[in-house]
Amino acid sequence: MKQSERDAAQLWDMLDAATHIRALMDGLSHAALMQDEMRLLAVERLLEIIGEAARRVSTEARLANIDIPWQAIIAFRNVLAHEYGDINYERLYAVASKSVPELIVKLEKLVSPRP
Numbered sequence: 250m251k252q253s254e255r256d257a258a259q260l261w262d263m264l265d266a267a268t269h270i271r272a273l274m275d276g277l278s279h280a281a282l283m284q285d286e287m288r289l290l291a292v293e294r295l296l297e298i299i300g301e302a303a304r305r306v307s308t309e310a311r312l313a314n315i316d317i318p319w320q321a322i323i324a325f326r327n328v329l330a331h332e333y334g335d336i337n338y339e340r341l342y343a344v345a346s347k348s349v350p351e352l353i354v355k356l357e358k359l360v361s362p363r364p
Contacts, residue, residue, distance in 0.1 A: 255305070260359050263299050263303060266296075267299060269291075270295045273345075292341070293341065296326065296329055300324075300327070300330075
C-alpha cells in the first residue's frame, strides 16, 4: 500500500471516530456525560482511535495540513491510553463537544467518502 493510501485510510478512521463522537455528544451536557458511563467510555475510546490514527499519518501529510492540531490530538490520546488515572473530564468534554466537530470539518475536506 502506498503512503498516500495509508494516510487516506488513517484520515478516514479519524473522521469515522469523530463522527461517532459527534453523534454521542449531540445535546449532551458535561453532567449528563459523567452520569452515562457507557457513553463516556465510548467517547474515551473513540478519542483514542482518533489519536492513534493521527499518530500513523505521515509527517508529509501532517505538514501539508497544519491546520489540524496533530500533536495535541496525539498527546491527548497518550493521556487516555497511558495516564488514564489523570484524565481531566472537563477537558475531555470540551474536546468531544467543541474540538471534534471542528476536526470533522477539516477532515471532510481531506477524505473521500468510502463506498
